[in-house]
Amino acid sequence: MGQYLDIIILLLVVLFILQRLFAVLGTRPQGEKLSDESAAKIFDIIMKEAEKHKKQEENKEDIKDVNLTETQKTLAQIPNFEETNFLTGAKRAFEIVLTAFSKADLETLEMLVSKSIYNKFKDIIEKRKAEGITAELDFIGFDKAEIVGAKISKNNIAKITVEFVSEQVNLLKDKDGNIIEGDEQYIQTITDRWTFEKSVTSTNPNWILVSTKK
Numbered sequence: 395m396g397q398y399l400d401i402i403i404l405l406l407v408v409l410f411i412l413q414r415l416f417a418v419l420g421t422r423p424q425g426e427k428l429s430d431e432s433a434a435k436i437f438d439i440i441m442k443e444a445e446k447h448k449k450q451e452e453n454k455e456d457i458k459d460v461n462l463t464e465t466q467k468t469l470a471q472i473p474n475f476e477e478t479n480f481l482t483g484a485k486r487a488f489e490i491v492l493t494a495f496s497k498a499d500l501e502t503l504e505m506l507v508s509k510s511i512y513n514k515f516k517d518i519i520e521k522r523k524a525e526g527i528t529a530e531l532d533f534i535g536f537d538k539a540e541i542v543g544a545k546i547s548k549n550n551i552a553k554i555t556v557e558f559v560s561e562q563v564n565l566l567k568d569k570d571g572n573i574i575e576g577d578e579q580y581i582q583t584i585t586d587r588w589t590f591e592k593s594v595t596s597t598n599p600n601w602i603l604v605s606t607k608k
Contacts, residue, residue, distance in 0.1 A: 468544040472552050472594055477541065483601070484556050484590060485539050491603060492562075496531035498523065507603040508591075526569030534561035534581060542587065546594060553591045553604070560584055584608075 462470075469475055487506055494502040498519045504512055522529065536558065543555035562582050566575035586608060590601035 465541060465544045468546060468552075469541070469554075471546060472544075480554070480601075481539050481541070481556070484588070485536060485558070487590075487601075487603065488539075488556075488558055488560070488586075488588065489533055492531055492533060495519070496529040496564075498529075511603055511606065522566075527574070528567050530565040530567065532563035534563070536560050537583065543589075550594045551591055552594050553589055554601070555587055555589045555605075558586045558588065560586070 469477065491503065491506055493499075494506075495515055495518075500512075500516060500519065503515050507515070538557065538559040540557050541554055542557045544553065546552045560583075562584055563578065563580065564576050564582060565573055565578065568574050586606060588603055588607075589605035591604045592598065592601045
C-alpha cells in the first residue's frame with residue numbers, strides 16, 4: 395500500500411508542477427522558442443517543489459523518531475533483534491523455568507538463569523526437600539507477554555524486561571501428599587516481571603534470566 399501512496403503523491407506533484415508551468419508559459423504561437431528567462435523560472439519551480447517534497451519527508455521521519463519510546467529506541471540498537479522472535483523465546487523460557495523449578499530440576503535451571511537466580515532457586519528447592527514438601531504446577535497459558543523496559547550498559551550488556559501475565563495452578567504438598575498451599579480447583583492469574591540479558595557483541599543468541607519480580 396505504501397508504494398502506491400508514493401506513486402499517487404508523485405503524480406500529484408507532477409500535476410501541480412504542470413499547472414504552474416502553464417501559468418508561467420501561457421499560450422505561445424506555434425514554433426516560438428522558450429526564452430532563457432522562462433526556462434530559468436521553470437527550473438526554479440521544479441527545484442523548489444523537489445526541496446519542499448524532501449523537507450516533508452524529513453519531517454515525517456522526525457515525527458516517527460519523536461513517537462518512538464525510549465524502550466523502542468534501545469531495542470533498535472541491539473544487533474539482529476526481532477521483537478516477535480524474542481517474545482516467543484521468552485515465553486518458552488518462562489514456562490520451562492517454572493516447570494523446572496516445580497520439579498526441582500536444577501540442571502535445567504542452571505542453563506537458563508544467572509548464578510544469583512540459580513542460587514535462590516536452589517535454596518528454596520533444598521529447603522522444601524528437607525521438609526518433605528513437593529511442588530506441582532499446571533501451567534494454563536499466557537494472557538499477556540510484553541516488553542516493558544530495555545537498556546544497554548556501558549559494557550554492552552543488553553537487558554530486556556518482560557511482563558508476563560499467566561494463568562497457573564500451583565500446589566505445595568507435604569510428605570503425605572496433603573495440600574498445604576494452593577487449590578486444585580483455583581486458577582491463579584499471576585503477573586511477573588522477568589529481566590533477561592546478553593552481550594550485544596555476543597554471537598550466542600541465548601538470553602539469560604537475571605531477575606524475577608512479582
